[in-house]
Amino acid sequence: MSEHLSEEQIRDFVIGAEVGVPIEQLRAHLATCRECSARMQAEAQLEHALWEVRQAAAVCPGCQRLSIDGSAEQRCDHCGAVRSVRGFAIESVLTQTSHSRVYRARTADGVAVVLKELVFAQVPSLTVLEAFEREAKLLRQLDHPQIPRLISHFQEGEGVHTRLYLAQEYVAGQSLQALLDDHRFDEQEVTEIARQVLAILAYLQSLSPPVFHRDIKPANLLRQPDGKIALVDFGSARELGATQGATLVGTIGYMPPEQLVGTIDKTTDLYALGATLIHLLTRRPPWQLLTAEPQWRRVECSRRLRSFLERLVAHNPGDRFADAEATMTALSATDLFSGDVRPVSFVKAAPRWPKLKWAVLGLAAAAMVPLAWQTARMVSDAGTAVEAALPETDGLVRPPSGVIGIADQKRAPDEDSAQEGAADDDTGDEALAFDPLDVAAFEAYQAGNVAILQGRFEDSIREFKRALDIDPRFADAHRGLGIAYAKLINPKQAARHYEMYVKLRGDAVDADRVRQIVTNYREANQGRPPMVARSALSKSEILKIVVLSRDDLKKCRTEQSGRDQAQARDEIKVQWWIRSDGTTRDVSILTDEFKDTALGACVRDAISGWRFPSFEGEDIGPIRFPFVLD
Amino acid sequence: MASEARGALLRLLERPATDAFDWDAAIRCHHRRLCVSLLALGLTIDQAEDVAHQAWLRIIERQRAGLLRELRLPGLVIVQARFLALNLLRRGRRDTALPEGPGDSQPLAVDDVDPENRLISRERLDSALRVLAGCSESARAVFQLVYSDPPLGHAEVAQRLGLSVQRVRQILCEVRAKMRSAVEGSP
Structure with a gap:
């Protein structure tokens, strides 16, 4: 050890941290070195003072803030919660409203109690005080093991500072x-x-x-x-x-x-x-x-x-x-x-969630549409028979039925809860009344959708099942499972979940279509000819891919703007064929002024890389499309 | 002398007790704080250890004799120990006309009955509280837990706040540095 202890060693010794030298050696040094001993005592004074500060800085039972005002004021200057009153030491605030607080407290004997405090914005009338006395009297006469016993009641302060207190036996548990x-x-x-x-x-x-x-x-x-x-x-x-x-x-x-x-x-x-x-x-x-x-x-x-x-x-x-x-x-x-015991109860047939909720959630779903189209292209590469039989999903998992177009749904009228001392308002605002379980189920459902869109079908199944664990009657989660299983070429499971979807959501706009799919699957399972791949691409299907892929061409315009700026605002007509595997061939620029330009070459390369859904039969073409790149 | 008090305390703790109070746990929990409060009075480390053991001894004996109405730790043992310490310091002054510890030591004088000293102590405390109020939320949280009752180790504080132990110590040192000027009375 050096001649004297360092500041850090002395500080760490006092605060109980690792000092870095054997403690006995350190103590021996302190016993002999007056200088280090004096420094250590000074550090101890600070440490002792900090304990005093901590004691003076009580923690508010309401907001959990350190109160910087020690013993003089018994009430937190931030949230107004009392720290102790009439020998009741407040431990925490259970609930609070504008006119009352309910504390968990302890008596001087250490008995846990619930202390109800009534606070007033103006001087309480005699009627109010009488009502308080009446409540106390009523509570005092109650003697039932499932009703908390009244311990005491009292008043503190006067005028507008009046506080009325009821101390009752503390009952552990959850509402x-x-x-x-x-x-x-x-x-x-x-x-x-x-x-x-x-x-x-x-x-x-x-x-x-x-x-x-x-x-x-x-x-x-x-x-x-x-x-x-x-x-x-x-x-x-x-x-x-x-x-x-x-x-x-x-x-x-x-x-x-x-x-x-x-x-x-x-x-x-x-x-x-x-x-x-x-x-x-x-x-x-x-x-x-x-x-x-x-x-x-x-x-x-x-x-x-x-x-x-x-x-x-x-x-x-x-x-x-x-x-x-x-x-x-x-x-x-x-x-x-x-007889029968129903494990879970829900309202029948009625929409499980308020429509407005779905409208909100639908915005999120709508935001996923572009991604869905990308995925449509991706999954179409597989070109499986099962995929072809999907209920016009195009690889897109639709948002829950009835989402789009109902954003103007009327809100349920707000209804104030008239409960007294209500820290637990059941306000009737339907648009905001998200049930946490519903939200959890939706989150799982949404994760399932994202997984499907990214081609992670096993993950999507796990997420949809999680949604169903939370809410077994979540129709759209069944639909998602149907799609995921279809992608994994498991028609049996796909049919089962589509069937559940139709059963739960018989009035859905796509119910008939899904029913048809289920029939197809059933027939396939019974040895009938399986579903066939699409015979050709429709004009609208081609258009969808083209529109979604146009950004590739805009990139060309941006990249080549320096060289071909004058022409870039013009129309550029392109022709190509689509092979049955979805790839393109023979892409050519028809507009003469772009034929031998860098921009034209870029556009040609981009379209050559496009992928359309696969189909059976002859190549489709020629397709001629006029692109305006500005 | 230090080993005498310690030995007596150990023997006392080994004796079968009629009550179920876990003195071992209480001593483990509060002994460091007790010693710190004695060092702050100007005792040397050996003296502080000895006085602390004597204080524990007295408290345990009184508690087992049923002489204590309520047992509030560590407050009770700290008061007892500081009483013993002040006696020791008075004896030392009488014998040598000088304090036994470093001569320039100026404790916070919580036991001082002089109104002026009490006022100074109160002002320093208020000043420290203001400094604390000005600290960041995380600094206050670390301070609150490190100096909680019962006190928490730095590792436990780190775990509760989701910080590393190193970070907790760093924050603590920053808070101590800020508080030092307040409690030591420097501007």
Whole structure:
């Protein structure tokens, strides 16, 4: 070791990094060298000070920023989240809206709690304060294992700085709303949820006076790790019998019609439960389905479950089950799972995704068309019999049916969610309501398309299958698989997937054509003569390739512009033949002034390299085409 | 003396405990920080080690005797250790009329009851916080994790932030350089 330690060695020793010399040797040196010891102490002072800074710079539980204001202010100056209040140490912000925050916090004893904070933009009225007290009183009387227990409630600050707090037992788990993001509920799960929620509702309705939650929805139902469902957010709850004229609370879509005019009774929460179950089954917010002509009836589920749901969400309260107890009895008697269990439920026949979505996605698909044409040329080289029988794809995978030309589809009207404390808005903007699973499925589908266009058919099959794993009823993914298998000369699989496509999308514009293809494949599989290659190229097919390949000629114009600029703006007429293998022959320049020019030679060479789809029969020609290169 | 306290601590830890508290883990986690805080007071490295062991010893004995209502680490052990250290330094001054460590050492004086010193400490802290606020997002993230409670090793910080260990150290050194002027009171 040198006479003294370097700055880096001292610093690394203090911060606990690798020093580069044996630690005992370093310690021995520090014990004897006053100078190095003093430097090390100075470095330690800085390190100690940094710990103090770190302690003073608390991390905001809301925005996770280091707060530069230590103990004086208990609220983050960036997002406004509180750090600690009345002995509750805030750990994180669970949800927040403009008028409330829900924190995860701990008591001084280390017990995890949920702390609901109500904030106000103006001085809260006496009515608001009374309502808060009433909610606290109501919560205090509840004693059910699937309802979080109230721990305490209190007020902080005054006037416009008033903050009202409710501390409740923390329930670990995920809301059903959150689960919808990456989980598809089957009938069995939905029925189990119904059973558990009904048990909670039966308890609430058995109280005197009965308690109505008034805001049952997926966001307020938490699935705990043990599978138990907990009902949370009693901010809308009332402990009255049937009442009229109350303030409108609840969430549009989950509220029965009579709740809109403030009328609630024992069937109110049952209707909301029914709407919730339908949402879970269909993955669509109920306001889209519980319309005058209820679309949800097309949901693919057992008849018994459908009947049960029909009674839950009956328009007329008199047609619903009388109360939660009666509903539980009916549910038990129905014995939904003695028979068929549907693993996944979707709305039948109705377009799986809103058309506007497809319009957006269609733009992406349309952008792929030029690439598709290139591929058309590429794949046509194979010239297989199977390829010839493709449903006029020309090697192009079409965007999902109905994409092109619907960009002017009307948006669904926006509908504000009226939920209280809603950090989980189910707004009804259809154009933006992309289901993450739908998007994931589309992404896989799109990747499949790209793979097809690039001739990576095995990859495309894998991607289309991935799309189908996410959404087994994704018709266009079946169509893509049909094409991919056809390219791989697997008519059996191709037919199977085309068949599925037609089955799922019987009303598609190309359905008849695909049906014909399926028939062709079936016949081929049964030993009938296989599909024959195209007998010749049509004029439009030739035109497509020419138009798409014109850029090659423009390059000639650019390259030769220095020499032949004067002529380049003129028309240049070219003649050629197409051989049955798709290659060109005898390309000649017919316009005299270009015959012996560099530009003419370039054009001739370019066209000689073009490839058209192969066909059976005589060479096609002569083809004469007037190109204008400007 | 250092080995005496260390030996006593080891013997204590070897004794079967009635509680399930993992003292080994606690010491592994906080010992470096404890020693740093003692070095910052002006103790030599041997003194710091010795005082740290004594502090752990006392805390563990009190905890096992059921004398501690709550156990907040590392705060409790640091307070205990600094109390022992200040006693040691006072004894040293009495004996030699000079601090035992380097004479020009000026710790941040968090234990100082002199209002003026407290004010200076507070101002330095505020200044350091302002410097921190001016650091980049990644610098603050590294700082936040390296000095988290419990502290994270540089490798773990690197893993969490998706950086290389080398980069974490580089950022840390940059932050330290910026903070140095603030906490040492230079303009």
